Amino acid sequence: KTPLGWHILRVVKIEPAATQTFEQAKPQIEQELAQQAAIDRLEKLGNKVDDALAGGAPLADTAGKFGLKVTTVAAADTNGADPNGKPVALPPGKDEILKTVFSTEQGDTSRISQMQDGTIFAVRVDKVIAPQVRPLAEVKDKALAAWQAEQKRETASKEAEALAAAVKAELPLAKAAADKRLTVTPSPPLSRDAQNAAPAPPALISKLFAAKKGDVVTATDASGAYVAQLKEIQIPENPPDTAITGLSDQLAGEARVDAAGEFTEALRRRYPVEIKRDALDRMF
Known part of the structure; x- marks a missing residue:
């Protein structure tokens, strides 16, 4: 039974199970048992540490013990x-540690927590510093650099749009760019699945694959503004064969998802379901 209802399956072939000898499986068994x-x-150590902390023992003393x-x-x-924006030195599992830190009150010691790899840890928060705006003198250089970069991106984006608008049937991109003292760089053939190695940002390539021959498209990213004519x-x-197989598998998967979605929706229309929230x- 699945969310779509009951199904009947017919077994057409049974593959014999692959078995291992004890000697073959021994290394893996030893590793799993040791782990x-x-x-x-x-876990036992964590319980002992938890008991010590619950009894009021300082975290540093408990860790040493x-x-x-x-x-x-x-x-x-x-x-x-x-405070200077540089990463602090924390043990592996930084995200879990920080989550525990910021859910612990000032002056408190957390309970022992265990990470997915089995590592145990506890934190003590000595002081909570309220959020505050950093003085302008500390952030002036960074703020100025960020503002200048944003202004350059906006200017480049406007110039790219103006250049694209200037391209006409009688005025190709190369000539329109030359009039603005810009140089056009021919691109090698591009493919959808080679965006990382392409001399253009993914946003521009996506627009090119949605364009028709002769169309002009623009895109902007952190590195600048781009204008391209297909x-x-x-x-x-x-x-x-690899491309055909990959595309075939992708289309088949999408077709299965679409068919299942349409079938489910048809069943919902034929057999409407009423959920009694009360x-x-x-019950729950």
């Missing part, structure tokens, strides 16, 4: 940066 034993030891490492951070924000559309006569609330 589980280590996790069990850490059980041989745990202590990392001291003077100050950090939610992104793990110090000169030619090349359709490979003999595409490689009954659900009573």
Whole structure:
């Protein structure tokens, strides 16, 4: 049974199960047992540390007693940066540690937490610094650089739009660019799946693949503004088998998703479902 209803399946072939000898499986079994034993030891250690902290023992003293490492951070924000914007030194699992830090009150020590890899940790928050706007003197240079970069992007974007608008049937892109003392750089043939190696941003390539021959498109990213005119559309006569297989698999997957969605919607229309929220609330 699935969300679509009941199904009947017919088994047409059974592949014999592949079995391993004990000697073949022994290394993996040993590794799994050792890993589980280590996790069990850490869990027991975590319980002991938790008990000590709950009894009022200082975090540093408890860490020393059980041989745990202590990392001291003077100050950090939610992104793990110090007051100067530089990353602070934290053990692996920074995101989980920071999440615990910022859910712990000033002067409190958290309970022991365990990461996915079995690592245990606890945090103590000595002081909470209220959010504040940094003085202009500290951020002036960065703010000025960011503002100048944004102004340059806006100017470049406007110039790109103006250049694109100047292109006409009798005035190709190369001539329109030359009139503005700009140089046109011919691009090698582009493909949809080679955007990382292409001499143009993905946004421009996407627009080119949606354009018709002769169309002019523009795009802007952090590196600047781009104007391109689609000169030619090349359709490979003999595409490689890998490309055909990949496209076939993609289309087949999309077709299955579409068919399942349409079938589900048809069933919903034929057999409308009424959800009784009051009954659900009573049960859960």
